[in-house]
Amino acid sequence: MSFRTALVLLTLLCALIWWQATRPVGAPATPSRSGITTSAASSRCPMPPRTERGAMPLQTDVPAGMSLQAIGETNLRPLAGFSIEARVLGREDYRIGHEADISPIDLALGWGRMTEDAVISQLDIRQSSRWYRYSWKDTPPIPVEEIVRSSANMHMIPADDAVAAALRRIERGQRVRVDGWLVEANTNNGWRWRSSLTREDSGGGACELVYVCSITRE
Template identity: 60%
Template structure:
């Protein structure tokens, strides 16, 4: 195989990669748009849908908000924790620990000891976890909720543990002139420090 052929193959592979990635992002964005409408039929078990960021950065309550990705999720509320103190609470008064796929099933998450505190979500079990640990990691998350307006904040205050919630908005990075920053995770496969989603919530719907 000569050098020219190798170059052609390399170019083909690069074009193919970016073509596939463009289709993936387009599909995610179309899904987000479909879900964003009031009463839209979110999938019961597909988990969060993430697409390209929409819009430019903006000022919010004295902070700069930079959208990182569009975001939508329908999930079971595994736990909630309210916060009133600290800079983070100025923006995000509530964290929701959310579960999807098998982590939305009470038979799976019920045996787990689930707690929140200090902006963390923790779980433990006796003997063996109900499902593989990595599956727990990839189908649940602690999310910091930044309500975009008073109506969203009122609805978030009504969220109950064990119910389903539908959320659309943006995963964001928030910064302050003092140098302080708070950045969302952009993957569902991480755990530990910096693994929580920071969600600028533009719409929230509760299910009975």
């Protein structure tokens, strides 16, 4: 083997070693069946059982011994597995406060008849101060109890940078799949933020706090 050939092979070997050491660890973006870029599952976040396509939100038990990685000084305790296919009724970004440090985005999500244009077009939907509000003229397009059961404001905690980037691309009106865990967040100084564990509630404490393993635009 000539000296020049050996030098070329050594250069290639060094380049391969450098690539292995510096390639991204997070989940890569992958194309969906519709051709829209989606986020793959985070390697840091075990996936819960997934809801069937077109089905209602699925909440499942937490496996024995399961834990989630803390975010800085904030501990995360899984309360239930969570998988949902829904339409984005609204999106609000937050930058101030400890809540925003771990959950910078709220998504108001609707499922069932709350995905239909004929229903949504008759509602005035707004978000602020970590709340989701809706109103209508004259009469609601569907019973108020159904609106409560078929929509919710959800605080999104991205599991890693890839999921965070995918969340930032989500827009109102899109259909999404979210898979992750409903959690309680707390710190050693007594701060606590806990997810709702039912889709039947409304008002204070009714929002879901979701540790997002994967979010996909359908």
